[in-house]
Amino acid sequence: MENENNDKRIAVLIDADNVSDKYIPFIFDEISNYGTPTYKRIYGDWTTTHNTAWKKVLLNYSIAPIQQYSYTKGKNATDSALIIDAMDILYSGNVDGFCIVSSDSDFTRLAARLREAGMFVIGMGEQKTPAPFIAACEKFKYLEVLASSTDDAQESQAEEKSGRKTSMASRFQVTRAIKSIVNDSSDDDGWAFLGAVGNLLNKRYPDFDSRNYGYPKLSQFVESLKQFDIDVRPTSNPHIRHAYIRLKSKKGK
Secondary structure: OOOOOOOEEEEEEEEOOOOOHHHHHHHHHHHOOOEEEEEEEEEEOOOOOOOHHHHHHHOOOOOEEEEOOOOOOOOOHHHHHHHHHHHHHHHHOOOOEEEEEOOOHHHHHHHHHHHHOOOEEEEEEOOOOOHHHHHHOOEEEEHHHHHOOOOOHHHHHHHHOOOOOOOOOOHHHHHHHHHHHHHHHOOOOOOEEHHHHHHHHHHHOOOOOHHHHOOOOHHHHHHHOOOEEEEEEEOOOOOOEEEEEEEOOOOOO
């Protein structure tokens, strides 16, 4: 399972010149399966209109924009800034891995160097990403696939653009996240431990609390969604029981 070791401290470095802002929810949802993003930086020239769309999501995801002027036409100064920061972070000893978000092959050597240093390296980019960069990463995720990995992707994007005044995740967003977590962490029969699901859910939405939605316990909130089966199992302690959940089949079984 991809989230068996999900306590890694990960530096997330995003190349704004080569990635669209529309992928940002899926990027951080996927990262939560591997660990916690401790550095969140995005590189680009923020004085131009090219990156205007990115500016709208930086605050929502607490991403630090790193200004990099294009000193020479046709030269990508953003790449150099990202690479320098990555090496500084590496030598700080404060992270266990890196997530490099770009479709640019210029980061191939960086990914290889980070892996030589024993770092976990996950790359994310569009399907146009050159093969050498993909091969240099320990894992690589196509952004188009992440964005379409659930039937609810388009509805999720529409909801985020609807201008909701509250920053609290909607029931729809939380349901989509739970589905994704269960798919990634379930056993061969589709069951996932609810406690682990809750931990990963808090990584995606730090303010998540079932009480925000009117339910004192996570199990009660999940049951109210009507999309999951719940199995409460006894343990060796007669006073403790563990809950497991799985997606309901389309037939409702």
